Amino acid sequence: MAKEELRNTDGLTEREFLDQYDVSLYKRPSVSVDTLLFTVVDGPQLNYRKLPQKELKVLMVKRGNHPYIDTWALPGGFMFVDESLDQAAYRQLKEEVNVSDIYMEQLYTWGNVHRDPRTRVISCSYMSLADSSQMEIKAGGGAWDAQWFTVNYETEEERKKKISGGYVFENQIKVTLSGREDTLCGVIGTEKRVVGKTKTVKRHIIKEEGIAFDHAFVISYGLERLRNKIAYTDIAFNLMPEYFTLTELQQVYEVILGKELLKANFRRKVADRVVETDRVTKNEGHRPSKLYTLNTNWGCFEE
Amino acid sequence: MAKEELRNTDGLTEREFLDQYDVSLYKRPSVSVDTLLFTVVDGPQLNYRKLPQKELKVLMVKRGNHPYIDTWALPGGFMFVDESLDQAAYRQLKEEVNVSDIYMEQLYTWGNVHRDPRTRVISCSYMSLADSSQMEIKAGGGAWDAQWFTVNYETEEERKKKISGGYVFENQIKVTLSGREDTLCGVIGTEKRVVGKTKTVKRHIIKEEGIAFDHAFVISYGLERLRNKIAYTDIAFNLMPEYFTLTELQQVYEVILGKELLKANFRRKVADRVVETDRVTKNEGHRPSKLYTLNTNWGCFEE
DNA sequence: TGAATAGTGTCTTTAAGACACTATCTT
DNA sequence: AAGATAGTGTCTTAAAGACACTATTCA
Numbered sequence: 001m002a003k004e005e006l007r008n009t010d011g012l013t014e015r016e017f018l019d020q021y022d023v024s025l026y027k028r029p030s031v032s033v034d035t036l037l038f039t040v041v042d043g044p045q046l047n048y049r050k051l052p053q054k055e056l057k058v059l060m061v062k063r064g065n066h067p068y069i070d071t072w073a074l075p076g077g078f079m080f081v082d083e084s085l086d087q088a089a090y091r092q093l094k095e096e097v098n099v100s101d102i103y104m105e106q107l108y109t110w111g112n113v114h115r116d117p118r119t120r121v122i123s124c125s126y127m128s129l130a131d132s133s134q135m136e137i138k139a140g141g142g143a144w145d146a147q148w149f150t151v152n153y154e155t156e157e158e159r160k161k162k163i164s165g166g167y168v169f170e171n172q173i174k175v176t177l178s179g180r181e182d183t184l185c186g187v188i189g190t191e192k193r194v195v196g197k198t199k200t201v202k203r204h205i206i207k208e209e210g211i212a213f214d215h216a217f218v219i220s221y222g223l224e225r226l227r228n229k230i231a232y233t234d235i236a237f238n239l240m241p242e243y244f245t246l247t248e249l250q251q252v253y254e255v256i257l258g259k260e261l262l263k264a265n266f267r268r269k270v271a272d273r274v275v276e277t278d279r280v281t282k283n284e285g286h287r288p289s290k291l292y293t294l295n296t297n298w299g300c301f302e303e
Numbered sequence: 304m305a306k307e308e309l310r311n312t313d314g315l316t317e318r319e320f321l322d323q324y325d326v327s328l329y330k331r332p333s334v335s336v337d338t339l340l341f342t343v344v345d346g347p348q349l350n351y352r353k354l355p356q357k358e359l360k361v362l363m364v365k366r367g368n369h370p371y372i373d374t375w376a377l378p379g380g381f382m383f384v385d386e387s388l389d390q391a392a393y394r395q396l397k398e399e400v401n402v403s404d405i406y407m408e409q410l411y412t413w414g415n416v417h418r419d420p421r422t423r424v425i426s427c428s429y430m431s432l433a434d435s436s437q438m439e440i441k442a443g444g445g446a447w448d449a450q451w452f453t454v455n456y457e458t459e460e461e462r463k464k465k466i467s468g469g470y471v472f473e474n475q476i477k478v479t480l481s482g483r484e485d486t487l488c489g490v491i492g493t494e495k496r497v498v499g500k501t502k503t504v505k506r507h508i509i510k511e512e513g514i515a516f517d518h519a520f521v522i523s524y525g526l527e528r529l530r531n532k533i534a535y536t537d538i539a540f541n542l543m544p545e546y547f548t549l550t551e552l553q554q555v556y557e558v559i560l561g562k563e564l565l566k567a568n569f570r571r572k573v574a575d576r577v578v579e580t581d582r583v584t585k586n587e588g589h590r591p592s593k594l595y596t597l598n599t600n601w602g603c604f605e606e
Numbered sequence: 607t608g609a610a611t612a613g614t615g616t617c618t619t620t621a622a623g624a625c626a627c628t629a630t631c632t633t
Numbered sequence: 634a635a636g637a638t639a640g641t642g643t644c645t646t647a648a649a650g651a652c653a654c655t656a657t658t659c660a
Binding site: 006008009012013014017018021023026027028029030031064065066067069070078079080081082083084085086088103106108109111112113117118119120122124162166167194199238296 | 309311312315316317320321324326329330331332333334367368369370372373381382383384385386387388389391406409411412414415416420421422423425427465469470497502541599
Binding site for chain 4: 049262264265268284285286287
């Protein structure tokens with residue numbers, strides 16, 4: 001085609017333009033990728049016949065270098081120029097915490113100017129869900145340690161103000177992460193402002209203990225996404241082992257949503273997403289339950 | 304605190320570490336920001352008493368330089384290192400097409416390695432919605448022209464295959480953009496593959512006419528997001544003028560969803576999001592209708 | 607036997623969908 | 634009066650929520 005002949009305002013063809021293109025002309029930011037990996041595990045069993053409570057966990061690594069040395073961060077790091085964002089996320093999970101082959105979706109890209117004291121860094125965050133029982137977490141790369149932290153999440157304050165031409169909606173969310181020795185905490189304030197047509201969202205960190213960078217944002221944003229998506233997609237199954245009871249599945253929903261659900265209704269809702277197997281649980285101190293598995297015929301695959 | 308005293312494996316404090324940190328150590332990608340700006344406008348009026356049909360439009364700029372010179376792209380460009388991603392998006396809309404003060408949300412970040420022939424570029428895309436009637440679009444910056452294109456969108460093919468351990472879901476979406484002189488088109492294939500726990504999504508461009516870079520992806524992805532979010536959020540109101548009839552509002556929903564809705568049901572659904580005013584339309588060739596405005600007391604502000 | 611969980615049936619409430627009908631303006 | 638849109642009432646269907654009940658295992 002005539003495409004090769006087109007010349008720009010400097011009179012250059014595309015080939016000539018690309019040959020003289022100077023990649024160092026603009027200052028560039030670094031791009032990092034951080035992954036929020038959730039799992040759900042059994043808590044302590046209080047009584048031989050009582051079922052253990054499920055706990056929502058998030059994987060954090062202890063930073064072995066400045067900045068934020070000795071505090072906990074999401075696994076991640078800089079993207080290389082010869083790999084895609086997705087590849088970077090998978091590579092880093094493998095390197096830093098020895099995790100591979102899991103569900104992953106892009107979450108949000110954080111682009112504030114002073115996120116990182118080293119240099120300008122754009123951070124693309126991913127959310128991952130996994131059944132941790134099969135995984136062998138192992139700290140590697142620049143991390144000194146890797147640990148699962150139990151997630152607790154509560155809305156501390158919610159306020160709505162009318163202002164001229166619109167309104168401001170503010171809330172404060174407190175995330176507490178409990179690890180083996182450390183308890184981390186982040187309080188995030190979100191201000192959503194509507195003035196006429198323009199809606200702006202500002203997040204700020206009100207309090208932060210032991211969480212590196214702006215990772216408290218990522219955790220609270222990811223939690224909200226998870227809570228929303230669990231209702232209309234199948235992503236929760238990524239947290240389950242191959243065979244599970246319906247009560248276990250319900251517990252996973254409950255710990256994520258932070259509220260109790262009614263058994264009969266829950267079962268009706270998930271009925272066509274699961275298939276009954278002929279396996280049952282045993283020696284549980286009470287009536288055994290049937291084991292189910294994900295119904296792969298149910299092709300629910302929306303975003 | 305003792306934080307200042309912590310030393311890394313090289314024996315450096317944070318201050319010493321930051322002073323010696325070499326920003327040129329890693330190769331960095333460029334980061335660009337691209338904005339998908341939608342609006343809805345009246346189509347031609349066929350008959351003095353018939354209401355005009357609404358059309359969904361997207362704003363494109365004609366590139367004035369390589370690569371993709373003379374083809375149409377989303378307004379956007381490189382982010383500066385001293386501005387946030389959001390600021391870059393607003394700045395570029397102002398510079399390239401003279402648009403400001405509109406609704407905007409982050410869409411997705413595209414990170415394939417060879418998206419751009421110049422150099423490695425990460426592209427963070429935003430979606431904007433506006434009532435174009437008040438706007439004066441004007442090409443600026445590196446753009447030769449800026450035009451609204453009418454969007455048509457259809458699913459050409461949908462296929463689901465079972466494979467061992469999971470399934471593959473493929474579809475093909477055709478987006479057609481009609482401008483004053485040019486008609487652009489993009490056919491996007493999406494392959495969603497589930498094998499065990501791992502779900503991967505691959506998009507590829509099957510056909511592309513006149514759309515620069517991978518912007519056909521952005522358009523189809525944004526359209527899907529818009530169609531989803533319109534059902535459970537208020538974002539559609541960003542496309543409306545201050546005063547509108549319920550029929551107009553319904554037409555906006557219809558053109559975005561690509562299907563007709565029943566009037567009585569639609570009105571019930573939006574009833575508490577709008578407020579009746581004492582204004583009415585006039586000289587329409589038929590019964591006048593009441594004008595409504597957005598109910599700002601209805602604080603529906605979810606993501 | 608009883609403590610605990612497993613599993614089911616049915617009534618109520620709410621939302622979505624379908625459709626028919628009446629009202630009112632302009633040429 | 635005709636043609637067009639504006640606006641409302643009501644029946645049906647489907648989903649969500651509440652609650653009560655029966656069933657089964659094992660120490």
